[in-house]
Amino acid sequence: xxxxxxxxxxxxxxxxxxxxxxxxxxxxxxxxxxxxxxxxxxxxxxxxxxxxxxxxxxxxxxxxxxxxxxxxxxxxxxxxxxxxxxxxxxxxxxxxxxxxxxxxxxxxxxxxxxxxxxxxxxxxxxxxxxxxxxxxxxxxxxxxxxxxxxxxxxxxxxxxxxxxxxxxxxxxxxxxxxxxxxxxxxxxxxxxxxxxxxxxxxxxxxxxxxxxxxxxxxxxxxxxxxxxxxxxxxxxxxxxxxxxxxxxxxxxxxxxxxxxxx
Amino acid sequence: xxxxxxxxxxxxxxxxxxxxxxxxxxxxxxxxxxxxxxxxxxxxxxxxxxxxxxxxxxxxxxxxxxxxxxxxxxxxxxxxxxxxxxxxxxxxxxxxxxxxxxxxxxxxxxxxxxxxxxxxxxxxxxxxxxxxxxxxxxxxxxxxxxxxxxxxxxxxxxxxxxxxxxxxxxxxxxxxxxxxxxxxxxxxxxxxxxxxxxxxxxxxxxxxxxxxxxxxxxxxxxxxxxxxxxxxxxxxxxxxxxxxxxxxxxxxxxxxxxxxxxxxxxxxxxxxxxxxxxxxxxxxxxxxxxxxxxxxxxxxxxxxxxxxxxxxxxxxxxxxxxxxxxxxxxxxxxxxxxxxxxxxxxxxxxxxxxxxxxxxxxxxxxxxxxxxxxxxxxxxxxxxxxxxxxxxxxxxxxxxxxxxxxxxxxxxxxxxxxxxxxxxxxxxxxxxxxxxxxxxxxxxxxxxxxxxxxxxxxxxxxxxxxxxxxxxxxxxxxxxxxxxxxxxxxxxxxxxxxxxxxxxxxxxxxxxxxxxxxxxxxxxxxxxxxxxxxxxxxxxxxxxxxxxxx
Numbered sequence: 001x002x003x004x005x006x007x008x009x010x011x012x013x014x015x016x017x018x019x020x021x022x023x024x025x026x027x028x029x030x031x032x033x034x035x036x037x038x039x040x041x042x043x044x045x046x047x048x049x050x051x052x053x054x055x056x057x058x059x060x061x062x063x064x065x066x067x068x069x070x071x072x073x074x075x076x077x078x079x080x081x082x083x084x085x086x087x088x089x090x091x092x093x094x095x096x097x098x099x100x101x102x103x104x105x106x107x108x109x110x111x112x113x114x115x116x117x118x119x120x121x122x123x124x125x126x127x128x129x130x131x132x133x134x135x136x137x138x139x140x141x142x143x144x145x146x147x148x149x150x151x152x153x154x155x156x157x158x159x160x161x162x163x164x165x166x167x168x169x170x171x172x173x174x175x176x177x178x179x180x181x182x183x184x185x186x187x188x189x190x191x192x193x194x195x196x197x198x199x200x201x202x203x204x205x206x207x208x209x210x211x212x213x214x215x216x217x218x219x220x221x222x223x224x225x226x227x228x229x230x231x232x233x234x235x236x237x238x239x240x241x242x243x244x245x246x247x248x249x250x251x252x253x254x255x256x257x258x259x260x261x262x
Numbered sequence: 263x264x265x266x267x268x269x270x271x272x273x274x275x276x277x278x279x280x281x282x283x284x285x286x287x288x289x290x291x292x293x294x295x296x297x298x299x300x301x302x303x304x305x306x307x308x309x310x311x312x313x314x315x316x317x318x319x320x321x322x323x324x325x326x327x328x329x330x331x332x333x334x335x336x337x338x339x340x341x342x343x344x345x346x347x348x349x350x351x352x353x354x355x356x357x358x359x360x361x362x363x364x365x366x367x368x369x370x371x372x373x374x375x376x377x378x379x380x381x382x383x384x385x386x387x388x389x390x391x392x393x394x395x396x397x398x399x400x401x402x403x404x405x406x407x408x409x410x411x412x413x414x415x416x417x418x419x420x421x422x423x424x425x426x427x428x429x430x431x432x433x434x435x436x437x438x439x440x441x442x443x444x445x446x447x448x449x450x451x452x453x454x455x456x457x458x459x460x461x462x463x464x465x466x467x468x469x470x471x472x473x474x475x476x477x478x479x480x481x482x483x484x485x486x487x488x489x490x491x492x493x494x495x496x497x498x499x500x501x502x503x504x505x506x507x508x509x510x511x512x513x514x515x516x517x518x519x520x521x522x523x524x525x526x527x528x529x530x531x532x533x534x535x536x537x538x539x540x541x542x543x544x545x546x547x548x549x550x551x552x553x554x555x556x557x558x559x560x561x562x563x564x565x566x567x568x569x570x571x572x573x574x575x576x577x578x579x580x581x582x583x584x585x586x587x588x589x590x591x592x593x594x595x596x597x598x599x600x601x602x603x604x605x606x607x608x609x610x611x612x613x614x615x616x617x618x619x620x621x622x623x624x625x626x627x628x629x630x631x632x633x634x635x636x637x638x639x640x641x642x643x644x645x646x647x648x649x650x651x652x653x654x655x656x657x658x659x660x661x662x663x664x665x666x667x668x669x670x671x672x673x674x675x676x677x678x679x680x681x682x683x684x685x686x687x688x689x690x691x692x693x694x695x696x697x698x699x700x701x702x703x704x705x706x707x708x709x710x711x712x713x714x715x716x717x718x719x720x721x722x723x724x725x726x727x728x729x730x731x732x733x734x735x736x737x738x739x740x741x742x743x744x745x746x747x748x749x750x751x752x753x754x755x756x757x758x759x760x761x762x763x764x765x766x767x768x769x770x771x772x773x774x775x776x777x778x779x780x781x782x783x784x785x786x787x788x789x790x791x792x793x794x795x796x797x798x799x800x801x802x803x804x805x806x807x808x809x810x811x812x
Binding site: 052053054055056074075076077078080082084086087088089090091092093097100101102104105106107108109133 | 570571573574575577578581582585586646647648649650651652653655656657658659660800803804807811
């Protein structure tokens with residue numbers, strides 16, 4: 001049986017009367033490229049924040065690599081890397097300074113931190129502006145730097161919240177190659193994205209959250225098997241997503257109401 | 263084709279913009295912190311209203327008195343007062359302005375003419391403009407009461423003067439917006455602004471020393487002021503009173519020429535904005551350079567005594583300090599203040615007035631004042647972290663290490679500052695007696711470390727985001743300011759009691775002993791508080807992240 005990287009039991013988060021995450025039971029095996037999908041406001045970012053320690057759950061528990069998060073948060077955080085919503089960069093540092101800072105925060109020694117920073121900056125094509133502050137980076141450059149910082153300590157689980165948003169096709173290609181190599185080497189990647197094509201191409205397993213509840217979870221093949229598509233054609237992730245999330249018919253906008261626009 | 267068949271009227275557009283500003287204010291009140299701010303705004307509004315009303319009476323009385331007594335040239339003083347206030351006040355309060363970009367209106371189908379007129383109307387909504395209009399109306403009423411026949415000329419001149427002022431104010435605002443759109447110029451401007459504010463303190467000693475010799479030069483310059491708008495407005499009215507229509511027309515036409523000139527300049531600026539002038543924050547792409555292979559620094563780690571996490575935070579804080587123009591100025595302030603105060607009060611270098619105070623009083627007093635200034639940022643120590651705050655919660659560390667790193671950097675900077683200030687004090691005022699010196703040093707440790715514990719709690723509980731070198735919307739958290747004020751009063755009160763007891767018992771070493779004991783207690787209390795603060799950080803992390811990641 002494969003090692004379990006992420007496991008949650010009845011994970012719940014409430015904001016006043018609103019239940020953003022409602023009793024989620026997630027299970028992600030080690031080495032999986034896991035896509036976490038859902039419509040806007042479904043609870044994706046809240047879940048990823050809870051899993052990375054940025055938000056406390058109202059109830060429920062979670063274990064990462066078999067370690068209980070609540071009991072030993074520092075040990076868990078040593079094993080994970082995060083690109084949070086908004087990237088979490090210190091904008092008054094240069095790219096190199098930021099990577100060195102993060103490396104040391106994760107407890108890497110000085111020489112290793114310095115060597116890895118140089119290599120990551122080269123790989124991400126950020127090395128030609130050594131004195132530029134992060135505040136002056138473009139959005140795509142900041143995304144690449146945030147990813148570099150998330151992997152500098154060689155995490156066993158990588159959490160990525162919309163990693164390809166605002167990244168050009170060229171940079172996205174390099175990032176995808178890097179992520180694919182990491183999963184080959186056993187890293188678990190937990191990714192949220194609105195772009196279903198990216199998730200379909202990269203992820204082996206998917207979970208769909210809707211109104212705070214987990215409505216589907218499994219490999220792409222398992223999800224396809226549960227959907228009746230046209231004979232002879234392969235069901236796309238978009239079709240699966242729409243059939244699960246929009247199945248009650250209330251989710252789709254009623255175009256007839258906008259007749260003046262037609 | 264779009265369904266828009268006709269443009270809406272200019273008045274309707276102005277009404278829409280006013281409604282938009284009102285809704286922005288009303289919606290911002292949904293948050294508790296903003297509601298607390300509203301109370302402050304109401305107080306400010308009432309205070310401002312009283313000030314405007316009081317000064318309106320003064321302008322009424324001034325205009326009435328000058329005209330009824332025939333002192334016509336004195337009217338220029340009133341116009342100059344209003345002119346300076348109208349142009350300078352908006353620059354001073356830029357940091358408290360509503361967070362609304364007038365340029366965002368450009369996405370809507372406005373003509374350049376409508377954009378220009380709305381821009382001018384928007385200028386009349388500022389406090390300085392509203393107050394100035396009230397004062398000008400009060401002047402008109404006063405002048406009419408003194409000389410009823412002056413009313414038509416007064417209305418003409420005051421109308422032109424209002425329009426000229428709002429045009430110049432919008433022009434300056436527009437140029438400032440362009441200038442401040444880039445981070446570097448913004449920081450430079452902020453630095454110059456603060457330096458100019460500090461330098462105002464030198465006016466008194468400079469006037470005392472050079473005032474008499476500078477007076478003739480100033481008097482020689484005075485006639486040239488007659489050709490500037492406030493003097494022209496006054497001269498126009500004076501000419502009417504003297505029944506000299508040619509004089510009125512000459513001065514009024516020059517005033518109108520100013521109006522035409524500044525209107526043309528403002529039209530140019532607004533036209534550039536209307537065409538989509540790019541005021542980008544992002545730096546131009548740098549030319550790709552072949553980067554030399556960086557040498558791996560394998561020398562000894564200068565912070566090897568600290569844990570890697572604490573050392574990383576100290577280094578990061580140092581980087582931030584070196585890139586914060588405002589922090590530089592804060593560090594420059596203590597020696598500068600010692601210089602300013604010692605020029606006025608010192609015993610060794612008495613001023614022209616010959617006043618002086620002893621080093622026994624000046625030394626501890628000055629150090630208390632400096633700590634008051636230098637400790638203030640510690641009460642909102644995460645202000646400049648921005649989204650980076652998330653790193654502290656995703657990295658494998660306990661929050662006590664964050665505080666240790668940040669506090670260590672602050673204490674290092676304070677040590678350098680205090681050492682510099684002590685040296686400056688010794689040079690300017692002279693050293694106090696040994697018991698005062700020891701008591702002052704122990705009191706410094708007590709007040710700094712004692713305040714750090716409270717400041718760390720305040721930073722977690724009342725965080726407020728601030729941007730480097732940005733003036734607009736840069737206000738400290740009101741509660742953090744209150745906590746800082748309260749704890750400084752507490753420290754000051756304890757110190758006063760100790761000093762009084764030393765004086766009362768006639769034991770000069772008693773304050774030194776008491777402060778040494780308190781310093782030791784403060785250090786112990788500080789380390790004991792770190793674990794409790796770590797737990798508090800875990801509880802407050804959502805508040806902290808929400809406040810700083812906006």
